[in-house]
Amino acid sequence: MTPIDETDRRILRLLQANARITNAELAERVALSPSPCWRRVRRLEASGLIRAYVTLLDPHALGLDVSVFVRVRIESHREEVVQAFEAAVQARPEIVECYRMTGGTDYLLRVVTSDIAAYDRFLGEVLMHLPGVASMDSGFALRQVKYTTAMPL
Template sequence: MKLDKFDIEILKVMQRDATVSMAELSQRVGLSHTPCWRRVKKMENEGIIRKKVTLLDAKKLNVGVSVFIYVTLKNHTGDSLTRFENAVEDVEEIVECHTTSGDKDYLLKVIIKSIEDYEHLLKSTLTNLPLVDHLSSTFALKQVKNTTELPL
């Protein structure tokens, strides 16, 4: 789908506030209600707008420890990668999983309550993920920037 300036502006507004009403959205982007609604529906149908979510404050919910973990697997057959990726899906503390280039296979982001809880997760779950050869953990000390907005 080719996006024009109105589509881009709709996406920018919705990234900042997904609860904005269609009337407010159409006013902000300079379209009438119906054409704006059609554009939003088309972008939803095309999968450009995947879903609308509520963002939570991790610190206020006492889950403010972020850990980044590089993972190296024992082998790289198609089945082993799939087994690892499927297992990652079942660990709720893993909030992101990326395949990477270079000498590491994956980068995981874990959000957890405490270092002690991470140690338990590491020993009980992460080291037992399929075909894990090596894990290297780094704790985030301070979050300098946090945005959910894509640069459009």
């Protein structure tokens, strides 16, 4: 783990809130001159603390109004089964999140689609045919109460 100080934390908080902030504005807001601020950001990037800069899209504005959480059990935990399942999941843009779990569920997926009929098609045409799937259970999100990509610093 890369050690970070309070100035690094302030930089990271500001970048999480607005990755398009200019270096000059960032430097001013963390009370540094631009060059040392730029060097700190580059160090945070090189260390892997900053993985990427992204644009977050509004799923509803794109017509992706249904979010489904799918609990998946796989038939075997052999390496080739796990690798095939995870590779298939990586290839599907409708699956926006995937977590390997402990307990009775092997994986938790979050799938986004335009409507329930689109999810039903995706379930029948894709999910049920993912390599190694033994069983699955879907739960529909009724309302998003909290969503953030910001890590607590």
